[in-house]
Amino acid sequence: MKKVLLVCLAAVAAALVAAGSAASNPDWAGQCGIASQQTVWAEYGWPSLLPVLARPGTLLAITNNPGTPDYLAEARARGAATYSFDLKLRNKVGTPNAPADPSTLEAAAESEYQHAVAHTGNCATPLIVENELFGVNTVTPWSPATAQYRADVLSFLQDLAGLGAHPVILVSRPPFTGTSDAIAWWLDVAKVATVVREDYVPATEVWRLGAVLGNRLLREDYRQAVADFTSIGIPASRLGLMISVLSGKGGGGRNGLQPASAWYQVVKWYALSARQVARELGLGSVFSWGWQQWNPAEADPTKPDAACVWLWARSQSLCNAPRMLGRGFDTSLSAGQIVLPRGAVCRTPGFGSLWASEVARLTTLTGDRNAALSALFERLVESQHEAVTQKQVLAAERVVVNESFNGNAAAYRAALTEAHASVALARAALADELRHAALEQRFPVHAPTAGEVAAFYNSYPQLSVRSVSVKPKAPWLDNRNRGFALAGAAPAQLFSVASGRTTRISTLLGTYTVKPSGPSIPLGALSLSDARRAIVAALEGFERAQALQKWTISLQRGALGSAICRGDDLPQPSEVDLTQYLPFLQLQ
Numbered sequence: 001m002k003k004v005l006l007v008c009l010a011a012v013a014a015a016l017v018a019a020g021s022a023a024s025n026p027d028w029a030g031q032c033g034i035a036s037q038q039t040v041w042a043e044y045g046w047p048s049l050l051p052v053l054a055r056p057g058t059l060l061a062i063t064n065n066p067g068t069p070d071y072l073a074e075a076r077a078r079g080a081a082t083y084s085f086d087l088k089l090r091n092k093v094g095t096p097n098a099p100a101d102p103s104t105l106e107a108a109a110e111s112e113y114q115h116a117v118a119h120t121g122n123c124a125t126p127l128i129v130e131n132e133l134f135g136v137n138t139v140t141p142w143s144p145a146t147a148q149y150r151a152d153v154l155s156f157l158q159d160l161a162g163l164g165a166h167p168v169i170l171v172s173r174p175p176f177t178g179t180s181d182a183i184a185w186w187l188d189v190a191k192v193a194t195v196v197r198e199d200y201v202p203a204t205e206v207w208r209l210g211a212v213l214g215n216r217l218l219r220e221d222y223r224q225a226v227a228d229f230t231s232i233g234i235p236a237s238r239l240g241l242m243i244s245v246l247s248g249k250g251g252g253g254r255n256g257l258q259p260a261s262a263w264y265q266v267v268k269w270y271a272l273s274a275r276q277v278a279r280e281l282g283l284g285s286v287f288s289w290g291w292q293q294w295n296p297a298e299a300d301p302t303k304p305d306a307a308c309v310w311l312w313a314r315s316q317s318l319c320n321a322p323r324m325l326g327r328g329f330d331t332s333l334s335a336g337q338i339v340l341p342r343g344a345v346c347r348t349p350g351f352g353s354l355w356a357s358e359v360a361r362l363t364t365l366t367g368d369r370n371a372a373l374s375a376l377f378e379r380l381v382e383s384q385h386e387a388v389t390q391k392q393v394l395a396a397e398r399v400v401v402n403e404s405f406n407g408n409a410a411a412y413r414a415a416l417t418e419a420h421a422s423v424a425l426a427r428a429a430l431a432d433e434l435r436h437a438a439l440e441q442r443f444p445v446h447a448p449t450a451g452e453v454a455a456f457y458n459s460y461p462q463l464s465v466r467s468v469s470v471k472p473k474a475p476w477l478d479n480r481n482r483g484f485a486l487a488g489a490a491p492a493q494l495f496s497v498a499s500g501r502t503t504r505i506s507t508l509l510g511t512y513t514v515k516p517s518g519p520s521i522p523l524g525a526l527s528l529s530d531a532r533r534a535i536v537a538a539l540e541g542f543e544r545a546q547a548l549q550k551w552t553i554s555l556q557r558g559a560l561g562s563a564i565c566r567g568d569d570l571p572q573p574s575e576v577d578l579t580q581y582l583p584f585l586q587l588q
Contacts, residue, residue, distance in 0.1 A: 009455055024237045026194060026284030028166035032123035034059055038237075039278040041314060042083060042127075043288045043307075047071050052307045053291065054078035057318055061085035061129065062119045083127035084116035093156050096135040099149035100259040112544030115492055116165060125164045130157070132170035142177045154188055161192035168194040168285070170242060174228050181233045192233040194284055197225040200244035200252020203266040207257055211269070211336030213561060216568055218273035218308030223568075226281060227254070240285030241278070243270050245306060248297035255291050255534075259304045263328055264321075267306045271313035272337055273518070280567065338564055345373070351380050354571075364420040365581050368573075375578060377571035381559045382552060386438050388431040396430045396587060399506040403493065404584040409468070412584075419582055429578040429585055436548060437508035443547035448539040454528060458537050461524025463487050465534055466495055467517045474512055478537040484526065489538035491588040495520050508587050549575045 030036035035057065042059040050071070053060060056079035062072050075082055086092075094100035100108075116126035133153060138146055153169070160167040169189060176182050189195060201221055206214040226239045245267060246253035257263045274286045291307055293299045300306075305325055312321035313333065322331050340346075344353040354376050362372035405411040411563040416426055448456075464487040470477060476490040477483040485494055493505045494514055502515040523531055556573035563570060579586040 007369050010257060011093055023386055024235070024282070026166075026237050026240075028125070028127050028194075029284075031125045031166070032083070032127060033076070034119050034127065035081075036084075039275075039283050040285045040370050041287075042129075042285065044074070045086060045307075046292045048293065049079060049291055049304060049307050050074055052304050052319060053311070054079070054080040055318060058311070058314070059083055059127075076121055077416075082120050083129065084112075084119055085129045085131065086533050087131050089130040089132060089153075089156075091135070093152040094149055094564075096138065096143075096146040096149045099145055100152050102148075102152060102155065105152060105156050106159055109156055109163065113160055113163040113165050118150065125166060126548035127166045127168065128160060129168040129170065129196070130193075131514055132172055133346075136171050136178045138174045139176050140181045150185055156184065157189060157193045167192065167196070168196050168240070170198055172198045174225075177228060177232050186229065186232060186234065190229075190238050194238050195229055195234065196240035196242050196285060196287060197229070198242040198244070198289075199225040200242075200246075201270075202252055202255040203257040205261060206254045206266050206269060207262050209264075212564065214266070215269050218269060219568055222274060222277040223281070226277075226283065229314040230281070232434065236282040237284040239281075239283055240287060241283065242289055242292050243274055245270070245288055245301070245303075245310065246290035247300035254300070254302075254306075257392060259331075260305070261328060263302060264306060264309045264325060267309045267312040267329075268333075269336065272333065275314050276338055304498060315413050325400040336564075338566060338568070340564060340566060344566075345569070346377065346563055346571070348377075348380065348559050348563040350562070351384060354380060361422070361425060365425065365578070373433075373569075373571045374574045375576035377559075378552060378556060378574065378576055379428070379435075381430075381555050382435055382439065386435045388434045392434050393427050393555050395506070396434060396508070397427060399587060400430070400585055402501055415584060416582070421582060426582060426585060429582060430587075432578060433585070433587055434508055439551075440541075440548045441509070443551070445540045445543040445545050445547070448536050452539060453532055453535045456539060457523065457528050457531055461522060463523040464495060464520040465492075465526060465531065466520045468494060469515045469517065471513045472510075475541065476537050478533045480533070480539075484531065484534040486523065486534040486538045488518075488535075489541050506587075547554075 025036055025038050025172060026040055028034060029038075029040050034040055040059065040150060042061065043053055044061040045053045055077045056208055058080045060075050060080045060082055062075075062082050062084055072082055080572045091110065092100060092105065112128065113126070117124060117126045117430055120126040135146060135149070141151065148178050157169060173185060186520040187196070201218055201223055206218060208214075222241055225241060226236065228237060229239050235398060242251035247256075248254075249256040254263050254266075257266065277283065278286055288310060290298070291303055293303065304319075308319040308324045309321045313320035317560075322329055341353055343355050343357065345356050345359055354373070358376055358412075359372050362376060363369045366375070367371045400414045401407060401409050405415070413423065416423060466486045467483070468477070468485050469482045471481060473479050473481050474490075476485055491505050491507050491512075494516070497503050497505075497514065499516050499518055502513060504511055504513050523534075553573045555569070560570055560573065
């Protein structure tokens with residue numbers, strides 16, 4: 001038997017290496033009545049639920065308890081396949097504190113295998129789920145007892161695989177994978193068994209968040225549950241999820257959620273979210289646990305209806321939940337799900353969509369997809385609050401060409417090409433600048449105190465100021481026609497105009513006619529009284545900029561509450577200034 005075992009293990013290991021991270025069917029699909037498919041769905045059912053759960057295309061558990069032949073026969077007679085569920089793995093391998101005698105493992109595996117064969121229609125390659133690994137997150141180095149327990153578990157799984165079974169090991173917590181020894185153990189397990197992560201999210205928490213955020217929570221939770229294993233090299237086809245539909249309070253599943261209609265919606269979301277993640281990652285299996293009614297807390301009369309919803313949500317041919325539950329049942333299979341227009345990476349109701357092509361083009365400029373995604377999302381939500389016309393954008397572009405390229409449009413376009421930007425991308429960035437400038441003016445600001453003005457005056461005595469007259473009134477002159485303009489707050493062009501000369505300067509807030517009445521001088525050369533209005537204008541400008549940043553981030557966070565993004569890869573709310581990549585576009 002040991003020689004056969006070694007041959008089988010070598011073959012499995014070779015297949016595991018060949019599979020790599022590519023999606024493929026689990027190695028037990030297509031056997032023992034289980035349909036050949038990338039993701040196999042299996043349920044831990046209950047006799048009273050056979051009319052709902054047992055049908056062609058379903059896979060139901062049997063346990064190692066005696067007295068269940070009628071249940072098994074009826075399940076298969078209704079068209080379901082069956083698999084073995086070992087509730088008492090500890091009776092074979094012990095616990096981390098009291099590991100089993102290694103000499104008993106081969107006989108225990110033989111007994112478990114024969115039981116599974118007998119209860120799966122005499123199939124020689126039965127699926128056997130082992131419940132469950134203890135001490136999942138125990139760090140290494142392991143104690144002698146724990147090391148023996150882990151060796152026993154691995155040996156037991158290897159023996160089952162060597163006999164022809166397909167073992168599954170349930171894992172209830174995030175695994176410890178922080179050392180090479182721990183990783184090696186998990187990889188050895190994955191060579192002979194499927195690793196299924198139990199991930200039980202309470203329905204009360206999901207329902208409270210609603211369709212979008214609730215489903216997003218589930219998907220992110222499910223992805224992370226298996227990422228602990230894929231990150232160390234275990235192929236997704238040898239991984240699965242176990243979802244709880246238990247009714248009692250204090251755990252995953254219904255957790256006492258009322259009314260029943262809310263529970264049915266969350267069951268639907270469990271199934272849809274698991275299906276989405278399984279498709280994304282190519283998971284080998286999704287199991288459900290909790291249909292059993294073996295105590296008063298689980299004697300839930302809603303279970304037949306919930307079971308139908310569970311089947312219907314993943315495949316409408318398995319059960320007719322709308323007919324079973326009636327007109328009050330919300331039949332939407334898209335609410336909260338990742339359903340996007342073709343080519344879109346995100347969709348936000350009320351704002352619109354972000355397109356993959358847009359993100360790709362902007363990423364060539366930023367060199368960072370996340371920055372590009374955030375910039376585009378910021379633009380998407382802010383555009384609903386401030387419109388920028390094509391006329392304004394083209395006027396700003398002419399200012400850039402004239403001031404930064406001496407009116408040479410060809411040089412401007414060459415600079416864009418060198419920066420991996422197009423004219424259209426640059427115009428969009430200019431529109432962002434114009435929008436921000438207009439939005440800033442909406443925010444009320446407090447009048448700076450005398451102390452704040454004095455602190456600024458004493459901190460920046462070398463800043464340049466210049467006495468100017470201007471039409472119309474300008475915010476950088478504290479909304480007056482005459483005064484001292486402060487560098488950093490007033491347009492930079494103003495400081496290069498010859499004294500006494502009248503000229504027009506274009507800014508993000510419009511065009512002004514200015515006439516400097518003298519040269520630039522240091523701020524400290526003015527008295528505090530003379531400098532006060534210039535400092536007030538600067539401080540108010542800084543405050544408006546901060547108010548805009550706070551407002552836009554809050555706005556974006558609110559919009560993310562309804563956003564649907566591919567892979568739940570959401571933009572990070574932020575204020576992205578694209579002129580940091582194209583500095584020659586920067587206007588004041």
